[in-house]
Amino acid sequence: MKKNKKIKFWLLGIAAFLIAVVFCLWPTQYYIEAPGEAFQISKYVKSTRKPNPNFYLVTVSERPAVMIDYLTSFLRPGDSRYSKTELMGTSSSTEYNQMQQYYMETSQNNAIYYAAKKAKVPYRQEFLGVYVMEVMKISTFRKKLKVGDVLVSVNDRKFTSSGELIKYVSSLKDKKVKVEVIRGKKHLTFSGKTVKLSGTSRYGIGIQLVDHTKVVTDPAVKIDAGDIGGPSAGLMFTLECYQLFTGKNLSSKKIAGTGTIDSNGKVGTIGGVDKKVIAASRQGMKVFFAPTDQPEGVKKSETNYAEAVRTAKKIHTKMKIVPVDRFEDALNYLEK
Numbered sequence: 001m002k003k004n005k006k007i008k009f010w011l012l013g014i015a016a017f018l019i020a021v022v023f024c025l026w027p028t029q030y031y032i033e034a035p036g037e038a039f040q041i042s043k044y045v046k047s048t049r050k051p052n053p054n055f056y057l058v059t060v061s062e063r064p065a066v067m068i069d070y071l072t073s074f075l076r077p078g079d080s081r082y083s084k085t086e087l088m089g090t091s092s093s094t095e096y097n098q099m100q101q102y103y104m105e106t107s108q109n110n111a112i113y114y115a116a117k118k119a120k121v122p123y124r125q126e127f128l129g130v131y132v133m134e135v136m137k138i139s140t141f142r143k144k145l146k147v148g149d150v151l152v153s154v155n156d157r158k159f160t161s162s163g164e165l166i167k168y169v170s171s172l173k174d175k176k177v178k179v180e181v182i183r184g185k186k187h188l189t190f191s192g193k194t195v196k197l198s199g200t201s202r203y204g205i206g207i208q209l210v211d212h213t214k215v216v217t218d219p220a221v222k223i224d225a226g227d228i229g230g231p232s233a234g235l236m237f238t239l240e241c242y243q244l245f246t247g248k249n250l251s252s253k254k255i256a257g258t259g260t261i262d263s264n265g266k267v268g269t270i271g272g273v274d275k276k277v278i279a280a281s282r283q284g285m286k287v288f289f290a291p292t293d294q295p296e297g298v299k300k301s302e303t304n305y306a307e308a309v310r311t312a313k314k315i316h317t318k319m320k321i322v323p324v325d326r327f328e329d330a331l332n333y334l335e336k
Contacts, residue, residue, distance in 0.1 A: 024068035031087050032073050033080045033272060035279040036061040038256050039228070041240045046222040049244045056256040057225075057233035058280050060272035062087070077315070078278045091134070095147045100229025102131045102148075102210050107231035108223040110261045112215040114327060115241035118265070122218040125263075127160050128152070130209040132181070139206025140192035141179070149181040149188075150212050154205075156180075162211050169194060170202045177205060219245070232270035234261030235289060238327050239334075250334040256280040257289025257322075257330065259304070265327040269293040273304040274311040281317040288312075289330050292323045 036059030042051035065073065065081065073079040088096040109125070116123035129152040135145045145151075151165075152158065155178055159165040169177070172194045180189050194203040221241055225233070238261050243250055258276050260268035269291050280288050290308035294300060305323045312321050324330045 024066065026067045028065050028067055028070045029083055030065045030070055030081045031084065032061075032063050032065045032069060033082060033087075033275065034061045034063075034073075034076070035078045035275040035282070038280050038283040038285060041233075041236055044223055044225045044228075045237070045240050045244065046224065047244045048219050049247065051240055052243050052249055052251070054251055054254055055236055055240050055243075056254065056280070056283075056285060057228070057236045058256050058258060058276040059228060060275045060279075078275050080275075089134075091147065097229065098148050099133050102133065102212075103231040104225055104229045104233070106210050106213070107234040107260060108225070108237055109211075109213045109215050110263050111234050111237035112217060112221055112223065112241050113213075113263055114261060114265050115238045115245055116215070116217045116221075118327065118331075119242055119245035121245045124216050126214045126216070127162075128212045128214055129182070130162050130165065131212050132207050133210055134208040136206040136208070138195050138198065140195060141190060141205055141207070144190040144192065145179075145181065145207060146183065149183050151179055151181050151207075151209070153180040154178070162209060166204070169204050173203050179205065217245070221245070230270075231260045231268075232258050232276075235259040235267050235291075235324065235327065235330060237261070238265075239330060242327075242331070250331075251287075253286040254284055255287045255289070255334070256283075256285040257287075257324070259289065259291040259293070259324060261327065267291045267293060267324050267326055267329075269295060269298075269304050273308050277308050277311040277317070277319075277321070278315060281312070281315060281319050285319050287320050287322055287333075289322050289324045289333075292325045 038056040038058045040053050041055045041057055042053045045051050073081060113125050129150045132145050132147055132149040132151060135142050154169060176193055178191050195206050197204050221244055223237060236257050258270050277288060290305040292303055292305045294303050308321045322333050
């Protein structure tokens, strides 16, 4: 009798343990965003000149959350929880990751372009088309175009910028259009109609896009960030490229920062700045550049810079938070 009770006790214990393990590892519908790491930009920038090892880009970690990870995330400062829809919209995981790579490519090209322009070295930018990032439900190309297609012409007409393309398509009110795209190694042609874009008086073909460009400079500079995606390292890439073009060493301190860069040197807002401040502080950065960009509808207290300052105070870091609106703000700070 005692032996049976002992066996029963052990069986119940094993069953309880297995149930607990299954519960802890059960997938949820959420993703965890957490502070990532700071990486030396010099590892990703290739040139005949030696890069400065003291500039860093900062990442945000994103991972699918199992139940134990989801529950314990409430105990970890800096962790946030998002549903797949909140994080990726209607895109699949593959499409989302692909889009992040395209955003990164555009960011890199803008960085090389503006740094070359600012450093006054020979450069030229080639517009190769636009990446299709999303096809809207209202689009007549919904079942024809795919995320990742490169749109190279509309009605056999090629363009020198995405702005020129958008302006042309907007002028075609409720008209038939033919688009040419590159998908992999194939050139494909599709026909459809322009549609009125919701919330505007403009017409379009109903896609979200990002420029596909190539920048050629002398000396040549190439950026390859590997698996890191998104546009938020634009400012830091621009600083690194500017150093390479000018031969200057802008700082001996460990400098990190975030912010997109456009072809005019404007530094734009990004997501997850609180997590980037935490990651940069953990890895001993002395300075962190944060965008002051204030998009329409965003309060001053909600800008990246304001959030970065709040986070720095909360974690009691000695790292200095420096506001930047344009590339020149960061450059002036480093040169003073």
